[in-house]
Amino acid sequence: MSDAEKNYMVDKLIKKIQVLLTEPEFEELNRIILTKALEDKQRPKSVSAFVRELIQIEINKQNSETK
Secondary structure (H helix, E strand, O other): HHHHHHHHHHHHHHHOOOOOOOHHHHHHHHHHHHHHHHHHOOHHHHHHHHHHHHHHHHHHHHHHOOO
């Protein structure tokens, strides 16, 4: 499978969303990510990975509340 075919398959599986943040919101988000990484003694997550995790947690919470 070529790289182009792999990229196409990944693009079909992943939908991208755009989140607009003010500069202070972005700085606060980075502060939260760095603080969490220091507490957990791990490397900081990317903003994208952190936001994806927040969304997944919220989806799971919403699904639990509707059952």
